[in-house]
Amino acid sequence: MRKVTGMLWVALLALPLAALAANQPQEKILANGLKVIVKEDHRAPVVVSQIWYKAGSMDEHNGTTGVAHVLEHMMFKGTKSVPAGEFSKRVAAAGGRDNAATDTDFTFYHQVIGRSKLPLVLRLEADRMHNLLLSEKEFSKEIEVVRNERRWRIDDKPHAQVQVQLMATAFEANPYHWPVIGWMDDLQHMTVQDARAWYQAWYAPNNAVLVVAGDVKAPEVFALAEKYFGPIKRKVLPVRKPQQEPEQTGIRRVVVKAPAKWPYLLMGWKAPRLKDAAKDSDPYALEMLAGVLDSNNAARLPKALVRDSQIASEIGAGYDSVQRGPDLFEIDGTPSEGKSVEQLEAAIRNELEKIKRDGVTEEELARVKAQVIASRVYQRDSVFYQAMQIGQMEMAGLGYQNIDTRIEKLKAVTPQQVQDVARKYLIDDKLTVATLDPQPLSEKQPMAPPKGLRDEK
Amino acid sequence: MRNKALTIKPEMGLAMTMKQVCQTLGKQFSVGVFALLLTAAPVYAGVKIQHWQAKSGAKVLFVENHDLPMLDVAVDVDAGSRRDTPEKAGRAALTVHLLQLGAGGMNDDEIARKLADIGAEMGESFDPDRAGYRLRTLSSPRERDQALDILAKVLQQPSFPETVLTREKARTIAGLKEAETRPENIAEKAFFKAIYGNHPYALLGNGEVRTVSKLTRQDLIDFYEAHYAASGAVVSLIGDVTRAQAEAIAEQLTAKLPRAQPQAALPPVVPLTQASTLRIPHPATQTHILIGAPGIARGDPDYFTLYVGNYVLGGGGFDSRILTEIREKRGLAYSAYSYFIPFKQPGPFQIGMQTKKQDADTALQVARETLATFIKTGPTDAELDQAKNNIILGFPLRIDTNRKILDYLAVIGFYDLPLTYLDDFTRNVDHVTVQQVRAAFQRHVDPDKMVTVMVGAPEAAAK
Numbered sequence: 031m032r033k034v035t036g037m038l039w040v041a042l043l044a045l046p047l048a049a050l051a052a053n054q055p056q057e058k059i060l061a062n063g064l065k066v067i068v069k070e071d072h073r074a075p076v077v078v079s080q081i082w083y084k085a086g087s088m089d090e091h092n093g094t095t096g097v098a099h100v101l102e103h104m105m106f107k108g109t110k111s112v113p114a115g116e117f118s119k120r121v122a123a124a125g126g127r128d129n130a131a132t133d134t135d136f137t138f139y140h141q142v143i144g145r146s147k148l149p150l151v152l153r154l155e156a157d158r159m160h161n162l163l164l165s166e167k168e169f170s171k172e173i174e175v176v177r178n179e180r181r182w183r184i185d186d187k188p189h190a191q192v193q194v195q196l197m198a199t200a201f202e203a204n205p206y207h208w209p210v211i212g213w214m215d216d217l218q219h220m221t222v223q224d225a226r227a228w229y230q231a232w233y234a235p236n237n238a239v240l241v242v243a244g245d246v247k248a249p250e251v252f253a254l255a256e257k258y259f260g261p262i263k264r265k266v267l268p269v270r271k272p273q274q275e276p277e278q279t280g281i282r283r284v285v286v287k288a289p290a291k292w293p294y295l296l297m298g299w300k301a302p303r304l305k306d307a308a309k310d311s312d313p314y315a316l317e318m319l320a321g322v323l324d325s326n327n328a329a330r331l332p333k334a335l336v337r338d339s340q341i342a343s344e345i346g347a348g349y350d351s352v353q354r355g356p357d358l359f360e361i362d363g364t365p366s367e368g369k370s371v372e373q374l375e376a377a378i379r380n381e382l383e384k385i386k387r388d389g390v391t392e393e394e395l396a397r398v399k400a401q402v403i404a405s406r407v408y409q410r411d412s413v414f415y416q417a418m419q420i421g422q423m424e425m426a427g428l429g430y431q432n433i434d435t436r437i438e439k440l441k442a443v444t445p446q447q448v449q450d451v452a453r454k455y456l457i458d459d460k461l462t463v464a465t466l467d468p469q470p471l472s473e474k475q476p477m478a479p480p481k482g483l484r485d486e487k
Numbered sequence: 488m489r490n491k492a493l494t495i496k497p498e499m500g501l502a503m504t505m506k507q508v509c510q511t512l513g514k515q516f517s518v519g520v521f522a523l524l525l526t527a528a529p530v531y532a533g534v535k536i537q538h539w540q541a542k543s544g545a546k547v548l549f550v551e552n553h554d555l556p557m558l559d560v561a562v563d564v565d566a567g568s569r570r571d572t573p574e575k576a577g578r579a580a581l582t583v584h585l586l587q588l589g590a591g592g593m594n595d596d597e598i599a600r601k602l603a604d605i606g607a608e609m610g611e612s613f614d615p616d617r618a619g620y621r622l623r624t625l626s627s628p629r630e631r632d633q634a635l636d637i638l639a640k641v642l643q644q645p646s647f648p649e650t651v652l653t654r655e656k657a658r659t660i661a662g663l664k665e666a667e668t669r670p671e672n673i674a675e676k677a678f679f680k681a682i683y684g685n686h687p688y689a690l691l692g693n694g695e696v697r698t699v700s701k702l703t704r705q706d707l708i709d710f711y712e713a714h715y716a717a718s719g720a721v722v723s724l725i726g727d728v729t730r731a732q733a734e735a736i737a738e739q740l741t742a743k744l745p746r747a748q749p750q751a752a753l754p755p756v757v758p759l760t761q762a763s764t765l766r767i768p769h770p771a772t773q774t775h776i777l778i779g780a781p782g783i784a785r786g787d788p789d790y791f792t793l794y795v796g797n798y799v800l801g802g803g804g805f806d807s808r809i810l811t812e813i814r815e816k817r818g819l820a821y822s823a824y825s826y827f828i829p830f831k832q833p834g835p836f837q838i839g840m841q842t843k844k845q846d847a848d849t850a851l852q853v854a855r856e857t858l859a860t861f862i863k864t865g866p867t868d869a870e871l872d873q874a875k876n877n878i879i880l881g882f883p884l885r886i887d888t889n890r891k892i893l894d895y896l897a898v899i900g901f902y903d904l905p906l907t908y909l910d911d912f913t914r915n916v917d918h919v920t921v922q923q924v925r926a927a928f929q930r931h932v933d934p935d936k937m938v939t940v941m942v943g944a945p946e947a948a949a950k
Binding site: 124130132292327328340396403407410413 | 657670820821
């Protein structure tokens with residue numbers, strides 16, 4: 031299993047400067063607060079439309095966890111003029127593809143379609159921004175789908191359970207505590223009223239960013255956005271409390287038992303997120319540290335632990351500085367047959383000690399930077415990625431204008447900075463360790479729903 | 488590990504956009520990869536494919552495109568898992584994997600370092616028919632030359648180091664043992680075994696613990712010598728090089744491949760003669776259900792008819808009957824689908840879903856009834872129109888990146904699809920009729936001769 035977060039962010043953000051000169055994104059903010067960003071790219075007669083709502087699981091409250099994602103599902107269940115299921119059908123009939131995704135930080139909806147069909151998707155998207163029906167009947171079916179999705183994504187996947195427990199243990203006060211899909215008990219008790227309240231609170235033009243990329247002209251997109259989204263009224267948004275996570279003061283450990291063959295180790299250290307793209311430096315150094323550890327096959331962890339000592343059969347490191355909430359620098363791995371998680375953890379710590387003690391070389395840093403530079407070109411192959419990096423920067427409050435800034439800052443990171451952040455952040459007081467204790471399949475009793483939580487249909 | 492975003496449709500979404508070029512180890516046979524091939528049929532008239540045979544004998548497909556300063560290359564040979572035998576299952580996968588772990592005087596560290604130094608991405612690709620490598624590099628001379636030099640050595644001068652083999656066997660075996668605990672892997676393995684019997688398509692890529700543990704260096708060398716000949720190789724290129732450069736690259740990558748040897752004839756895929764159901768216990772909360780049988784080969788005259796028809800049955804997401812019946816009407820599952828995967832020989836037709844254990848028998852019954860009804864009556868006119876509109880109008884989306892076009896080139900080359908076939912694609916889709924769909928499904932899909940696999944089945948779990 032390849033863990034990708036840290037360097038992947040670099041990849042996602044890798045826009046070539048040469049192209050930017052000609053094709054800088056253009057933006058317009060409508061009177062109702064909707065921000066529209068257009069990235070022209072004329073390589074294929076295709077357009078990508080993404081609408082990003084700054085409302086994710088971190089905006090939820092205990093008791094209704096998972097509601098952001100449930101609402102995402104309900105957004106396909108009909109408005110006054112577009113019946114349930116029709117949204118996707120109409121996009122499909124026009125040759126398009128559509129989907130949506132919910133994250134801790136945001137919910138976004140996207141379509142890829144022939145360039146002439148942009149008016150269709152903007153009209154549909156504007157319609158469901160303010161006309162969603164949210165019927166009891168549709169909700170009662172869709173909540174079953176979501177419960178099944180949770181079983182599939184988490185309950186029957188041991189590594190996913192470990193990830194859930196890492197977050198739940200590392201974050202106590204901040205809403206990153208719960209998984210995006212929510213606790214099963216909350217899903218069992220969720221009502222259509224919960225979904226309605228969520229929709230009423232957060233689905234508003236002044237809480238959204240529309241990103242359109244592809245074979246379009248910016249002025250035409252602005253005009254279409256004005257036509258379809260312009261009439262929608264802005265809302266007073268709920269107050270977002272800071273919900274700061276208290277300082278962690280000692281190592282935390284948690285164990286998950288689940289049917290599996292091998293144990294699994296996941297370590298996460300509290301780390302800063304990127305707040306000021308131009309002035310911050312630690313997040314960039316942490317991204318380069320993740321790159322030095324595991325951005326390619328020549329990186330330290332796969333070489334030292336998988337190929338040389340062979341203590342691990344799988345290893346990964348990741349750190350994603352672009353997000354709204356508190357950050358973790360993560361390392362995960364599976365011990366080789368005959369090795370324990372304790373031995374693997376000791377070996378990982380040994381590698382980190384080497385960096386803290388001796389630093390990293392210019393050569394390995396240059397290698398990570400070479401990937402950053404190459405990725406700037408590779409990512410231009412996909413208009414969808416280009417739109418996504420704009421949306422993610424916007425959701426994190428960093429601004430798409432800083433896509434370039436990030437690249438330049440990453441290229442400027444020094445070996446000393448990498449060593450400094452390893453010493454500063456990868457310490458036990460900031461560490462949470464989650465492990466999988468594998469259980470034999472045969473001795474595991476079939477899971478019965480907890481008492482009083484039986485699915486009612 | 489921070490793939491935290493959830494999507495409404497299982498078939499695409501953020502998870503896919505967040506994957507880097509595949510790393511190779513511990514990979515399990517995954518039908519998801521091959522499902523893409525089904526949609527990877529056409530390259531439309533807007534893509535100009537150049538096609539020639541290299542002096543080495545390799546077949547070359549090339550699209551010259553200078554929009555971006557980069558180059559994508561794929562090299563494939565007929566050395567997928569269908570070339571394995573039951574006694575040496577896993578040999579084909581281990582062979583292609585080891586190529587990059589020691590070649591041309593470089594060890595695995597050096598190869599990894601030299602690729603990383605120039606920001607190149609190289610990875611193996613492997614399926615039941617094909618084995619090969621994909622390379623993406625900047626097209627500037629320093630980067631391009633170094634990347635191609637490494638790929639040329641990996642393909643033509645592999646050293647199969649003994650110590651690396653020992654290590655990678657252990658990793659493969661660890662992956663196989665883990666897979667034995669995972670319901671999706673258990674189901675897939677049982678399904679292929681049941682529908683293919685003694686045919687090598689039953690042998691999933693990474694083999695068995697028992698067979699992999701016995702593989703020797705000589706086994707891999709023998710396999711390489713027998714199946715990596717230039718005469719059977721397909722080189723696909725797209726990007727920022729000229730025709731002359733592409734010709735030179737194709738030679739560079741294939742001139743020193745092993746001498747051609749006659750490929751052993753493979754047995755035919757034997758159709759199933761009766762229905763069977765396998766219920767396998769598992770403690771998971773959900774039951775994983777697979778239903779199917781051998782379907783069609785690449786180049787089957789019914790390909791377009793079945794492809795368009797299957798959009799209505801289970802390939803078209805929310806437009807499809809299976810997802811409508813299983814998910815939209817009843818909430819029984821998050822994902823439910825059907826597809827044909829055309830291989831060189833008949834690949835599988837498969838229906839799949841995961842559902843809460845208590846609902847498994849209901850879901851199975853609904854899926855079977857949906858299939859039976861569809862085979863009997865075919866799609867409605869409205870359904871067929873919806874399918875055609877999506878496929879025809881959505882055609883530009885299939886070729887809107889170099890990476891997608893590279894995939895098409897590789898499929899066209901390997902499966903000997905005529906180049907005109909691509910220009911004809913939308914017309915072929917447009918010509919499909921309700922009667923043809925019904926007749927083609929009745930010819931190729933027989934619900935009375937299908938395998939059903941249920942992992943974590945309700946009765947089994949109660950034992």
